[in-house]
Structures are given as structure tokens and as C-alpha cells.
Amino acid sequence: MPEARVPPGPLPQKWEACRASLKRLSPSDARRYRVLIVGTGLAGASAAATLGEQGFQVESFCFQDSARRAHSIAAQGGINAAKNYPKDGDSIERLFTDTIKGGDFRSREANVYRLAQVSNAIIDQCVAQGVPFAREYDGYLANRSFGGVKVRRTFYARGQTGQQLLLGAYQAMMRQVEAGRVRLHPRTEMLDLVVADGAAKGLVVRDLVSGAITTYGGDAVVLATGGYSTIYYLSTNAMGCNVTATYRAYRRGACFANPCFTQIHPTCIPVGHQHQSKLTLMSESLRNDGRIWVPKRKGDQRSPDQIPDGERDYYLERRYPSYGNLAPRDIASRAAKAVCDEGRGVGPGGQGVYLDFRDALGQLGRRTIEERYGNLFAMYHEITNEDAYAVPMRIYPAPHYVMGGLWVDYNLMSTIPGLFVIGEANFSDHGANRLGASALMQGLADGYFILPLTLTAHLAAHRPRQEGPEHPAFGDARRQVEERTRRLLAVRGKRTVDDFHRELGRLMWDACGMERSREGLTRARAEIPRIREAFWKDVTVLGSGEELNQALEKAGRVADFLEFAELVCQDALHREESCGGHFRVEHQTPDGEAKRDDAHFCYVAAWQFQGDGQPPVLHKEPLTFDAVPLTERSYK
Amino acid sequence: MNLSLVVWRQKGAQTPGRFERYEAKDVSPDLSFLELLDVVNEGLITQGIEPIAFDHDCREGICGSCAMMINGLAHGPQPAVATCQLYLRHFKDGETITIEPWRAKPFPILRDLVVDRSAFDRIIQAGGYVSVNTGEAPEANSIPVPKKDADMAMDAAACIGCGACVAACPNASAMLFVAAKVAHLGRLPQGRVEAKQRVDQMVDAMDREGFGNCTNHYECMDACPKAIHVKAIAFMNREYRFPRRKPGT
Numbered sequence: 001m002p003e004a005r006v007p008p009g010p011l012p013q014k015w016e017a018c019r020a021s022l023k024r025l026s027p028s029d030a031r032r033y034r035v036l037i038v039g040t041g042l043a044g045a046s047a048a049a050t051l052g053e054q055g056f057q058v059e060s061f062c063f064q065d066s067a068r069r070a071h072s073i074a075a076q077g078g079i080n081a082a083k084n085y086p087k088d089g090d091s092i093e094r095l096f097t098d099t100i101k102g103g104d105f106r107s108r109e110a111n112v113y114r115l116a117q118v119s120n121a122i123i124d125q126c127v128a129q130g131v132p133f134a135r136e137y138d139g140y141l142a143n144r145s146f147g148g149v150k151v152r153r154t155f156y157a158r159g160q161t162g163q164q165l166l167l168g169a170y171q172a173m174m175r176q177v178e179a180g181r182v183r184l185h186p187r188t189e190m191l192d193l194v195v196a197d198g199a200a201k202g203l204v205v206r207d208l209v210s211g212a213i214t215t216y217g218g219d220a221v222v223l224a225t226g227g228y229s230t231i232y233y234l235s236t237n238a239m240g241c242n243v244t245a246t247y248r249a250y251r252r253g254a255c256f257a258n259p260c261f262t263q264i265h266p267t268c269i270p271v272g273h274q275h276q277s278k279l280t281l282m283s284e285s286l287r288n289d290g291r292i293w294v295p296k297r298k299g300d301q302r303s304p305d306q307i308p309d310g311e312r313d314y315y316l317e318r319r320y321p322s323y324g325n326l327a328p329r330d331i332a333s334r335a336a337k338a339v340c341d342e343g344r345g346v347g348p349g350g351q352g353v354y355l356d357f358r359d360a361l362g363q364l365g366r367r368t369i370e371e372r373y374g375n376l377f378a379m380y381h382e383i384t385n386e387d388a389y390a391v392p393m394r395i396y397p398a399p400h401y402v403m404g405g406l407w408v409d410y411n412l413m414s415t416i417p418g419l420f421v422i423g424e425a426n427f428s429d430h431g432a433n434r435l436g437a438s439a440l441m442q443g444l445a446d447g448y449f450i451l452p453l454t455l456t457a458h459l460a461a462h463r464p465r466q467e468g469p470e471h472p473a474f475g476d477a478r479r480q481v482e483e484r485t486r487r488l489l490a491v492r493g494k495r496t497v498d499d500f501h502r503e504l505g506r507l508m509w510d511a512c513g514m515e516r517s518r519e520g521l522t523r524a525r526a527e528i529p530r531i532r533e534a535f536w537k538d539v540t541v542l543g544s545g546e547e548l549n550q551a552l553e554k555a556g557r558v559a560d561f562l563e564f565a566e567l568v569c570q571d572a573l574h575r576e577e578s579c580g581g582h583f584r585v586e587h588q589t590p591d592g593e594a595k596r597d598d599a600h601f602c603y604v605a606a607w608q609f610q611g612d613g614q615p616p617v618l619h620k621e622p623l624t625f626d627a628v629p630l631t632e633r634s635y636k
Numbered sequence: 637m638n639l640s641l642v643v644w645r646q647k648g649a650q651t652p653g654r655f656e657r658y659e660a661k662d663v664s665p666d667l668s669f670l671e672l673l674d675v676v677n678e679g680l681i682t683q684g685i686e687p688i689a690f691d692h693d694c695r696e697g698i699c700g701s702c703a704m705m706i707n708g709l710a711h712g713p714q715p716a717v718a719t720c721q722l723y724l725r726h727f728k729d730g731e732t733i734t735i736e737p738w739r740a741k742p743f744p745i746l747r748d749l750v751v752d753r754s755a756f757d758r759i760i761q762a763g764g765y766v767s768v769n770t771g772e773a774p775e776a777n778s779i780p781v782p783k784k785d786a787d788m789a790m791d792a793a794a795c796i797g798c799g800a801c802v803a804a805c806p807n808a809s810a811m812l813f814v815a816a817k818v819a820h821l822g823r824l825p826q827g828r829v830e831a832k833q834r835v836d837q838m839v840d841a842m843d844r845e846g847f848g849n850c851t852n853h854y855e856c857m858d859a860c861p862k863a864i865h866v867k868a869i870a871f872m873n874r875e876y877r878f879p880r881r882k883p884g885t
């Protein structure tokens with residue numbers, strides 16, 4: 001197993017000690033190094049801005065037409081920090097403990113502690129940049145509580161927190177563009193990683209306008225390419241989210257950690273029709289005031305206002321009296337599935353539960369509810385044509401976030417020297433389940449405060465030397481990408497790319513979604529190669545590679561999903577326990593809760609590619625818990 | 637419902653474009669407008685016709701990717717939504733819908749409905765930020781900000797950079813876009829320090845990119861998917877005029 005390089009010493013002092021020991025570079029030395037950063041979400045943009053400020057030459061890539069459109073823009077609810085402004089007993093210690101427990105003891109303690117430690121500096125930085133966080137009447141920052149915790153530590157900017165944080169990072173990056181230290185490459189997709197002489201040294205990219213396939217060389221590569229929930233076809237993620245960058249790096253030797261740890265978010269608008277292209281998240285903050293219920297009786301067709309309280313099952317409040325409607329995501333999602341499976345679901349196809357604001361409207365009045373959630377109610381109305389002030393919202397779980405990602409050590413470096421991975425693309429901080437408002441925190445912690453130090457130390461240990469197209473590894477990688485692109489265009493079959501994506505998505509949702517079983521996963525593992533084969537025989541991609549060709553872009557991403565899906569299922573199959581979002585039906589307590597097996601599975605599963613058709617090798621990074629004793633997670 | 641689409645097709649920046657007519661038969665009124673295009677595109681692909689290219693990503697009205705003129709209106713007939721949040725129930729069965737890209741010189745067409753909006757990035761690059769390096773920030777609550785100011789800053793900061801304001805303006809002016817950023821940062825104490833310099837640099841960049849002037853049509857505000865108010869432009873004009881910058885500084 002590769003070394004996690006967690007610094008010695010007591011938990012609270014590790015990061016401080018590490019920081020003090022990390023080598024730095026003066027701006028005049030930094031100038032001689034080039035860093036390639038793929039991704040301009042919170043993680044990538046904050047890293048590019050900070051490295052630019054430190055003097056590095058930064059090349060920044062994204063597939064959208066502008067860096068500002070990265071998927072982080074869509075985050076609604078908020079970002080956590082241990083500021084303890086509301087004086088409700090919060091602390092770094094407590095944020096750390098909540099995150100470890102929320103992750104069901106499958107994350108690395110030292111990383112999580114560090115995350116909690118830098119959380120406060122993030123808020124300071126963002127406020128200084130002009131992020132318009134919500135404020136109280138006294139002019140100080142407002143906080144709210146978010147799923148799975150009892151303190152108020154979430155900072156927010158209406159329902160657009162991700163947008164405002166991303167614009168802050170994007171603007172900081174644009175300042176470095178103006179200063180000549182960051183160069184932008186929008187509408188450019190990374191299709192492979194170049195590993196030269198044992199280290200990550202470059203990228204193969206396709207210009208999405210001209211179609212030109214070229215290479216870039218640098219001293220280090222940073223992947224900040226986000227998550228792959230779109231493997232399920234329908235998810236809350238943006239349409240362009242994909243696994244290509246990290247999967248290609250995996251094929252080049254980077255270990256992939258816990259690929260099956262995916263998060264299904266409990267509060268999304270249910271599927272409405274057969275042409276549904278994506279699912280819309282209703283912010284979790286709604287659970288602060290909305291109550292979740294279904295009818296007690298199976299197949300109860302009455303309209304919700306006709307069902308008296310005594311005949312409603314507020315199942316979260318009943319099963320988890322202490323957390324109630326604020327139970328963590330994995331638990332809330334599974335509970336919704338359970339009542340729907342019993343035939344008590346509501347709405348079309350019985351795939352929904354009510355999120356009811358009747359009581360909150362009665363107690364707080366419509367104005368307050370409007371102030372808190374007006375935009376969400378409007379969005380719900382636009383999509384469903386229903387007025388949630390009058391009838392309860394209908395919600396259902398949907399794929400939302402991936403805790404799995406490329407394996408990184410404490411310094412955020414993958415198993416390929418010089419390849420760093422930050423934000424949702426890495427695996428490190430959320431274990432088997434992420435708590436609300438902590439992805440934004442992690443992305444910015446990585447990008448502003450951690451990577452710039454650890455990457456600098458890595459570079460300082462190496463002389464600046466950028467390889468170029470003359471190096472054989474660059475030519476080889478580029479030719480492979482060209483060949484693959486040519487093959488995608490040459491099939492000229494009968495089925496569309498989306499058709500294959502939908503087929504894969506359905507399979508993954510059934511076999512590797514909220515509930516997983518040995519039998520279902522085994523079937524999926526047999527089925528995926530069949531779909532993949534059909535894809536390469538029968539997909540149709542019109543047009544050429546030398547032009548703006550969106551079908552070709554999509555085809556490449558789906559082709560990678562069709563390989564990566566096997567790894568996801570294999571990981572889910574091998575993990576013979578239930579933990580967090582990974583629920584194996586064979587492993588549950590008598591009352592249906594997830595049953596961990598710490599004796600056998602208290603480790604990070606890091607998979608190493610061995611070649612096409614070869615089973616990957618599993619490395620286990622053992623997890624130890626010194627500060628928070630391993631306990632059964634309970635939200636009762 | 638059945639709809640006829642008249643869509644602008646243009647293979648590349650240098651090739652001339654033209655309208656093509658496509659029929660969408662028996663589609664559910666619950667589809668979003670972009671899902672309608674998905675359905676049409678799947679049909680085209682199976683007929684061997686290249687699908688209509690259009691920008692889109694979040695499909696939640698926040699990334700600002702989607703951008704099209706629908707029956708001559710930026711983002712279509714519904715107020716305060718982006719194209720991706722527009723649903724077919726707002727159209728009539730049997731209706732003919734014309735779909736075109738943004739039309740403005742600073743936004744050259746790349747293909748079909750896809751345009752190049754990088755001019756917006758260059759305007760932000762010219763000064764749309766607060767100059768604070770990572771790690772230099774003071775404690776977040778050291779400067780209280782009146783709630784009213786924070787709320788007004790947020791109103792302006794809601795801009796998604798889609799370009800509808802430019803597409804809707806008879807002069808292809810980018811005033812609302814620029815003003816939104818100027819007002820967002822200018823209303824906060826953190827942004828005041830550089831306020832004057834910011835507005836000058838951003839307006840200069842806007843002019844360099846070839847955007848037109850504002851002659852008070854207010855079409856921008858009607859087209860804006862975030863309903864950003866032209867009050868922002870008034871705010872910007874105040875910042876821009878007083879005090880005048882000395883020549884050469």
C-alpha cells in the first residue's frame with residue numbers, strides 16, 4: 001500500500017507541524033515552474049488563484065465556455081465552518097467529530113481534522129473577496145443548521161452559496177489572468193494524462209471548438225475535475241459532469257479509492273416523465289422547516305390535505321426522534337426508499353414522499369417561509385406546476401455526490417508522483433457519507449490552503465523541467481487519444497449515445513444505488529461488458545472530430561463510464577458491510593440500519609489498474625481512529 | 637403536444653447559416669425547453685442529421701450556459717428564468733417556435749446556437765474582483781456589513797453571466813452585466829477600496845470588446861433570468877462619473 005504520509009504527533013498539531021516543515025519557494029523561483037490544473041470549480045479555481053499569487057505559471061483547463069460555469073456554481077445550501085458565531089458550543093473538535101461520524105468511520109482522521117482546522121480561514125477569505133454571505137440585522141454573518149448536525153455552523157448566500165463562492169474564486173483567478181500568471185483554456189477537455197519518467201508531466205486535451213488534439217507539459221498536474229454521479233444518468237449534477245479525467249489517470253497508474261461510495265440525496269424533485277434529463281435538488285435546508293411524511297396506509301390515494309394527522313407517518317421523526325427530519329442524507333434517503341417500497345409512496349408511480357410546510361407556514365407565517373425558501377418554492381413550482389405553499393412538496397432521493405475518487409496521501413498527491421487531486425475528485429475527507437455543506441468547505445480548503453503548500457514543497461524538491469511533444473510519452477498518449485476519437489466516429493451504428501447512457505444509468509441505479517446486494521452487483525458486473533460491447537458496435541456519432549461536436553464529447557464520456565462502472569460494482573461487491581451511503585442488504589441490523597464490519601473493512605479500498613481485461617489489484621489503507629472511538633452511528 | 641421548431645443551423649464560425657424546420661410530435665408539456673431539444677436531437681441523429689449544438693450544463697438556471705432567442709426573446713417568454721427552466725406548458729399546442737443564437741458582434745457564433753462569450757471573462761479580468769491574496773484576510777466578522785447593503789450586493793451578485801442582457805439590447809450593450817459586478821462589489825466595504833478603479837477598468841474593457849452604449853431601453857432587465865434591476869446601471873453611472881479620473885492615471 002502506498003504511504004499516506006500522515007505527519008506524526010498529536011492530531012491537533014499535525015497540520016501545523018507539517019506546514020512548518022514544508023519547503024517553500026520564493027516568487028522568483030516559483031516562476032520557473034508550470035502547473036497544469038484541470039477544473040475551475042471551487043477546488044480548481046481557488047488553487048489556480050493562489051498558485052498564481054505565489055508566482056507559478058498556471059495553465060487552467062475546463063470544458064465549459066467559461067471557468068465561472070463549473071458545476072460548483074450550482075451548490076445551493078451553504079458552507080460549514082467552526083466559527084461558533086451563534087455560540088451554540090461549536091468548535092473545530094466538534095466539526096471534526098461530526099464529519100468523522102457522518103462519514104461512518106471510513107475517512108482518514110488526520111485529513112478531516114485538518115479540514116476542520118482550516119474551515120474558519122475559508123470564511124475569512126471569502127468575506128474579504130466580497131462574497132455576499134447572508135447577514136443578521138446587526139451586520140454580522142448569519143448561520144443556519146444543516147442535515148446531520150445539531151449546531152448552526154452553515155454560512156450561506158441565499159440559495160446560491162456555490163455560485164457566490166465560485167464567483168469569488170473565479171474573480172481571484174481572473175485577477176491572476178490579468179497579472180499574466182494564469183492562462184485559461186476554456187472549452188478544452190482533458191482526455192488523457194501524460195506520465196513521463198514515472199511522474200505526471202502533462203495532458204492530452206481536445207479543443208472543443210476546433211477539435212484539435214494537443215499536449216501540454218508541466219512540472220505537476222492537478223485534477224480538480226469534480227464528481228461522477230452522472231454515471232447514473234439521472235442525477236443532480238450538471239450534464240457535463242463525468243469521470244474521464246480521473247478514470248484516465250487511474251488507467252495511467254493512479255489508485256482509485258472507494259469508487260462505490262456515492263451519495264444519494266434525499267430531497268430531490270421526483271422523476272416526472274420519460275424524457276427527464278436531470279433531477280433537481282431541493283436544498284436540504286428545507287428540512288429545517290419542512291416535515292417529511294407518507295400516508296400510514298398503503299395505496300392511500302387521497303389528496304394530502306384530506307389525510308388527517310393521525311393517518312400520516314412522519315417516519316423520520318418516528319424512527320429518529322433525536323434528529324428527526326434532519327437525519328443525515330444516507331439515512332433519510334434509505335428511509336424514503338423503504339416507505340416507497342412498502343407501497344406508501346406518493347405521486348406518479350409511488351416514487352415520492354411529502355415534504356410538508358403546513359406547520360411551519362402556520363407557525364412562522366408565509367412571509368418568513370418566503371424569505372427563507374422563496375426561490376426554491378418558485379423553482380419547484382416551475383418544474384412541477386404545483387404550489388408548495390398550498391400542497392406539500394413531493395421529493396425523492398437522487399444521486400448527488402461521490403465520496404469516492406482518486407486516492408491521495410495527506411499532501412493530496414495521488415500514487416503517481418506529481419499528480420495532485422483536489423475537491424470532489426479525490427476521496428479523502430467524507431468517508432462513506434458526506435455531511436451537508438462540507439463539499440464546498442473541502443474544495444476551498446484544498447484549493448486555497450492545503451494544495452498550494454504541499455504542491456510547492458513537492459516542486460521545491462525537483463528542478464523545474466517541462467517536457468514537450470518531443471518526449472515519446474507525449475506522442476504516444478496523443479496518438480492513443482486520436483485513435484480512440486477516430487474509433488468513436490467510425491462505428492456509425494444505430495443507437496444514440498444518450499440511449500446507452502440511459503441504459504447504463506438504469507442498471508447502476510438498480511444494482512448500485514441506494515441498496516446493493518451480492519446478486520444485483522454480480523448481475524451488473526456481467527451486464528456492463530455487454531452494454532459496452534453493444535456501444536462499440538452500435539453507437540452513432542455523426543460529424544467529424546475536427547469541429548465543435550457535442551455528440552462526440554458525450555460519447556467519449558459515456559465510453560469511459562462503461563469501463564469505470566465495472567470498477568464501481570466490483571468495489572461495492574467486495575465491501576461486505578454496510579456503511580454510510582453503501583448499503584448492502586446482506587448487512588443490516590434487525591431494524592434495518594447499516595451494519596458496519598470494522599473488524600474486516602475498516603480501510604480505504606484503493607484499486608490499481610492492471611490493464612484491460614485484467615482484474616485490478618486492491619490495496620488497503622487501514623484506518624485508525626484515535627480521537628473519535630469507533631462506535632455505531634446512531635441518530636435515534 | 638405538437639410543436640414546429642424553426643432553428644438556426646450554422647456549421648461553423650465562417651460558414652453561412654440558415655433556418656431549418658423540425659417537427660416535435662407528441663411531447664409532454666412537462667418537458668423543459670432543453671429536453672425538447674434533446675428529443676428533437678435524438679430524432680435527428682437517428683435520421684443521420686447532425687444534432688443542434690447548444691450550450692447547457694446545470695439545467696437549473698444558475699451556470700449561465702444555456703442561451704437562445706426563443707421567438708425573438710432572450711430565454712423565451714417567461715420572465716426571470718433561463719432557457720433551461722422554461723417548460724413547454726407555456727407554449728400552445730401546434731405552435732411554431734423560432735430558435736436563434738444570441739446575436740451580437742462581441743458574441744461570435746461558433747456553431748448553431750453556440751456563441752463565444754469570452755468577452756465577459758475579459759471584462760471581469762479587467763477589474764471585477766477585490767485584490768486580496770489568499771491568507772491575507774482579516775477575521776470575517778471584524779467588519780460588520782449592514783444587512784441592507786449585503787442584500788443589495790447579493791441582488792446584483794446573482795448575475796449568471798449568460799449574456800441575455802446583451803442579446804436583448806438593441807445596441808448590444810453589456811451595461812447590465814458590468815453594472816451588476818460593479819454594484820455587487822461596490823456595495824460592500826470590502827469592495828469600496830478599489831471601486832473607482834474597478835469601474836473605469838471594466839467600462840474600458842467593455843468598450844474595447846465592442847459592446848454598444850446604453851440608451852435606456854431596459855430590455856436587458858426584462859430578459860435577465862435573475863431579474864437584475866437597472867438600478868445597478870444607475871449605481872454604476874454614479875461611480876463612473878464622480879470624481880472624473882485624471883487623464884493618464
Ligand SMILES: Cc1cc2nc3c(=O)[nH]c(=O)nc-3n(C[C@H](O)[C@H](O)[C@H](O)COP(=O)(O)OP(=O)(O)OC[C@H]3O[C@@H](n4cnc5c(N)ncnc54)[C@H](O)[C@@H]3O)c2cc1C
Pocket residue numbers: 038039040041042043044061062063064067069070071072073074075076077078079161162188189190191224225226227236237238242244245281400401422423424425436437438439440441443
Ligand atoms: C445541485 C447541487 C447542490 C449542492 N449543494 C451543496 C451545498 O450546498 N454545500 C456543499 O458543500 N456542497 C454542495 N454540493 C456539492 C458541491 O457542489 C460539489 O461537490 C463541489 O462544488 C465540487 O467542486 P469541485 O471543484 O471539486 O468540482 P466541480 O465544481 O464539479 O468542477 C469540475 C471542473 O472540472 C472540469 N472538468 C471535469 N472534467 C474535465 C476534463 N476531462 N477536462 C477538462 N475539464 C474538466 C469542469 O469543467 C469543471 O471546471 C452540491 C452539489 C449539487 C449537484
Ligand code: FES
Pocket residue numbers: 691692693694695696697698699700701702718719720721796
Ligand atoms: S443550463 Fe445552466 S443556466 Fe441553463
